[in-house]
Amino acid sequence: MPLMLPEARERAVLLTDVHTQLHLDLTSTEDFGVEATISFGCTQPGASTFLELNGGTDVTLDGGPASYSDGRIALTDLAASNTVRVTARMPYVTDGDGMTVTIDPADGERYVCAHTSMDIAQKVVPCFDQPDIKSTFTLTVTAPSHWTVLGNGPLEGRTAGESSDTWTFGTTPPFSSYLFTLVGGPWVSVTWDEPYAPAPGGTLPFGWHARASQGRELQRDADELKRITSACFQHYTTIFEPEYPYADYQQVFAPGLNWGAMEFPGCVVFRDQALTQGTPTELEREWLASTIAHEMAHMWFGDLVTMKWWEDSWLNESFADFMGYDVAGVAAGYTDAWTSAAITRKPAGYRADRRRSTHPIAEDTDKIVDVDTAFANFDMITYAKGNAALSQLGHWLGDEDFLAGVNKHLTAHAFGNADLAAFLDSLDSATDKDVRGWAEAWLRSTGFDTLQVTRDDGVPVLTREGSRSHRITVSAYDDAMRLVDSRDVHLGDEPVRLEDFAGRVVVPNSGDETFAVIRPDEQSWAAITGGLSSIESQLTRAMLWWTAVDLCESQVVPVGDVVALADTHLRPETHPLVFEGVMRALQSITRRYASPEEAAGHLAVIADIARGAVEGGDPALAAGASRVLARISADRDFLVDWLGRDDVDQNVRWAAVQRLAELGDDSWIGPEEQRDKSVSGHHAALAARAVVPTPDAKAAAWAQLMGGELGSHEFDAVGSGFWGWDQADLVRPYLERYVTDGLALARRSGQAMGDVIGDAFPLLPLPVDVRRELRTAVAAALEGDVPTVLARSWNDSLDDLDRTL
Numbered sequence: 001m002p003l004m005l006p007e008a009r010e011r012a013v014l015l016t017d018v019h020t021q022l023h024l025d026l027t028s029t030e031d032f033g034v035e036a037t038i039s040f041g042c043t044q045p046g047a048s049t050f051l052e053l054n055g056g057t058d059v060t061l062d063g064g065p066a067s068y069s070d071g072r073i074a075l076t077d078l079a080a081s082n083t084v085r086v087t088a089r090m091p092y093v094t095d096g097d098g099m100t101v102t103i104d105p106a107d108g109e110r111y112v113c114a115h116t117s118m119d120i121a122q123k124v125v126p127c128f129d130q131p132d133i134k135s136t137f138t139l140t141v142t143a144p145s146h147w148t149v150l151g152n153g154p155l156e157g158r159t160a161g162e163s164s165d166t167w168t169f170g171t172t173p174p175f176s177s178y179l180f181t182l183v184g185g186p187w188v189s190v191t192w193d194e195p196y197a198p199a200p201g202g203t204l205p206f207g208w209h210a211r212a213s214q215g216r217e218l219q220r221d222a223d224e225l226k227r228i229t230s231a232c233f234q235h236y237t238t239i240f241e242p243e244y245p246y247a248d249y250q251q252v253f254a255p256g257l258n259w260g261a262m263e264f265p266g267c268v269v270f271r272d273q274a275l276t277q278g279t280p281t282e283l284e285r286e287w288l289a290s291t292i293a294h295e296m297a298h299m300w301f302g303d304l305v306t307m308k309w310w311e312d313s314w315l316n317e318s319f320a321d322f323m324g325y326d327v328a329g330v331a332a333g334y335t336d337a338w339t340s341a342a343i344t345r346k347p348a349g350y351r352a353d354r355r356r357s358t359h360p361i362a363e364d365t366d367k368i369v370d371v372d373t374a375f376a377n378f379d380m381i382t383y384a385k386g387n388a389a390l391s392q393l394g395h396w397l398g399d400e401d402f403l404a405g406v407n408k409h410l411t412a413h414a415f416g417n418a419d420l421a422a423f424l425d426s427l428d429s430a431t432d433k434d435v436r437g438w439a440e441a442w443l444r445s446t447g448f449d450t451l452q453v454t455r456d457d458g459v460p461v462l463t464r465e466g467s468r469s470h471r472i473t474v475s476a477y478d479d480a481m482r483l484v485d486s487r488d489v490h491l492g493d494e495p496v497r498l499e500d501f502a503g504r505v506v507v508p509n510s511g512d513e514t515f516a517v518i519r520p521d522e523q524s525w526a527a528i529t530g531g532l533s534s535i536e537s538q539l540t541r542a543m544l545w546w547t548a549v550d551l552c553e554s555q556v557v558p559v560g561d562v563v564a565l566a567d568t569h570l571r572p573e574t575h576p577l578v579f580e581g582v583m584r585a586l587q588s589i590t591r592r593y594a595s596p597e598e599a600a601g602h603l604a605v606i607a608d609i610a611r612g613a614v615e616g617g618d619p620a621l622a623a624g625a626s627r628v629l630a631r632i633s634a635d636r637d638f639l640v641d642w643l644g645r646d647d648v649d650q651n652v653r654w655a656a657v658q659r660l661a662e663l664g665d666d667s668w669i670g671p672e673e674q675r676d677k678s679v680s681g682h683h684a685a686l687a688a689r690a691v692v693p694t695p696d697a698k699a700a701a702w703a704q705l706m707g708g709e710l711g712s713h714e715f716d717a718v719g720s721g722f723w724g725w726d727q728a729d730l731v732r733p734y735l736e737r738y739v740t741d742g743l744a745l746a747r748r749s750g751q752a753m754g755d756v757i758g759d760a761f762p763l764l765p766l767p768v769d770v771r772r773e774l775r776t777a778v779a780a781a782l783e784g785d786v787p788t789v790l791a792r793s794w795n796d797s798l799d800d801l802d803r804t805l
């Protein structure tokens with residue numbers, strides 16, 4: 001059963017000084033063994049509480065039968081000091097919620113990874129599974145001898161056995177149970193000693209690790225991965241006053257992770273797809289750099305200082321998201337990271353803020369009644385909007401005061417827990433500005449403002465529709481979109497007249513410093529759409545491209561107008577992040593807003609733009625453009641010719657195979673699957689077979705999708721392929737079945753599967769009447785009993801569908 005807020009509050013008052021000793025036995029392929037000794041203090045001797053352990057068998061407590069039901073072990077008549085011992089057998093899982101087992105199709109090797117987070121640690125070990133009860137962890141692991149095992153603590157020793165070894169890890173500092181992990185398998189590794197003066201000997205052990213079959217890719221990228229890691233670490237340990245809290249820093253490309261990455265202390269885990277098989281695109285390179293910086297920021301924000309309950313998850317994620325983009329730029333050399341955020345990250349925040357599920361960045365505690373509700377709030381309000389709000393806060397306060405407040409917060413609550421009030425106390429001590437008023441406007445309210453330009457006798461007037469104050473850059477251009485001047489503007493309740501910009505084209509928020517959409521006046525918008533590609537700043541171009549997409553999603557301009565804008569201004573675009581971001585947006589609005597009759601024409605234009613970039617000779621553009629071209633081109637001969645070449649990137653090859661299958665030729669799937677036996681190849685083949693446009697293929701894919709045997713990543717793959725671009729008639733019988741069958745699967749599954757079922761929502765160009773039928777089916781289902789995570793996802797999709805309609 002999910003932990004309820006009142007239970008968590010009661011237990012947090014009751015328990016103190018928790019220490020956990022664990023031995024895990026991973027040698028069996030059927031299940032794994034757990035032996036745990038947990039010591040803790042109790043503030044109210046004689047009271048009772050419970051340990052969570054979800055899914056255990058053969059459970060004993062202190063050597064005898066445990067009072068164990070509904071995933072909880074009862075602990076009664078507690079003393080002032082207590083020690084309990086639990087043993088159990090626990091199941092491996094394939095859905096990424098727990099001790100996840102993966103068999104690599106490339107070589108048959110087995111990997112076992114404790115993917116925890118939220119309330120999932122209890123599926124691995126017995127624990128008090130809430131963020132404000134921290135524990136030290138002392139771990140030993142017995143596993144096959146040819147494996148490497150990594151965990152939160154530093155490796156202190158390894159004892160060899162006949163066919164298995166035992167790894168012993170040092171005791172960790174206290175952290176929340178949701179941050180516990182270990183990963184085991186025949187990893188390949190790149191390790192080094194990172195200079196750090198406070199560490200014993202002046203260095204810390206650092207490493208990158210990947211599956212054995214990814215050894216070539218790890219070696220290919222090792223120098224850059226090491227450079228980014230070192231640059232970010234040296235930056236953080238310079239600007240943050242608390243020392244780095246852990247004894248080493250390992251990073252693992254692990255299979256089966258449901259998140260993009262996870263900030264386990266001292267052992268950060270990334271989805272193994274992040275180590276791309278082919279040449280990464282520029283957007284992928286930037287994403288990885290900012291994610292490395294993001295997860296490292298968590299060592300302080302989230303791991304050292306942790307929220308008390310899940311309503312303050314923004315204190316973890318908003319900060320890490322902001323620091324990720326910022327530090328990727330200032331320390332790791334990815335100086336255009338904020339351009340990526342403007343065209344990919346922030347738009348997701350705006351979309352989330354339009355839905356009925358929007359919530360304050362700092363949510364009301366009592367609204368996060370349990371962990372399932374909290375899971376749904378790890379969304380783009382918490383990440384993208386929270387990131388943008390903190391960016392605006394730093395711009396408003398100034399870097400020096402902002403960082404001083406942050407360091408006060410980290411120092412005051414090190415190895416403990418904190419909430420919004422505590423953070424504001426720290427900020428308040430570092431500045432004379434009204435940070436509490438700022439927080440009320442930005443963190444405790446929903447929605448976003450609109451910054452609008454009007455004209456008064458030729459003088460631009462900037463007004464705000466909304467309730468927040470904004471400190472932004474406003475830029476003036478001539479009619480050819482050459483920059484004339486820029487001003488720092490504070491915009492609040494009163495309009496701002498821009499006398500110096502009379503007669504000029506005006507772009508508010510040209511530095512993308514705030515979270516607000518813009519609506520230029522007619523004169524300015526005409527010049528912008530006429531000369532968008534001439535604007536010098538790629539950040540401003542990215543923000544204006546989003547504005548065009550936003551106007552389309554707001555039903556102000558049709559999809560065809562945005563595609564036509566791209567036909568004119570994306571062809572000469574030279575910045576790969578802008579190019580890739582806009583190409584993604586074009587495909588998204590075509591899927592969501594175009595009719596089946598319009599879609600083919602739009603895709604033809606988008607494909608032709610991509611082909612121009614591929615043939616233009618710029619490798620920075622070609623990597624992203626080639627994938628788009630392969631995935632949406634209708635030129636079968638071109639795609640076949642591409643597959644006949646040996647120099648075509650593996651990701652591009654699979655995109656071409658999938659497109660040929662979508663066009664009716666599935667003969668390329670089997671040979672490509674034999675050529676590429678990797679995990680990513682397995683997923684790509686699943687997607688390719690799901691997109692084949694025959695009734696038999698759809699029936700087989702559907703049985704696979706809803707059969708309950710797929711891991712979460714496999715489900716993602718089949719779901720992504722099922723709803724083909726031009727298959728509205730073919731898949732129509734499955735639209736309502738998605739609702740009924742998906743709901744049935746979610747009811748017998750967990751959080752992770754509910755999330756991926758929601759992600760598989762039918763997204764393809766559909767006739768209006770069919771969209772209405774889908775809407776009716778989803779709305780009817782939501783009137784009944786839908787698991788929390790899936791209900792949140794479906795309500796969001798319903799809002800998006802209503803926006804389309």
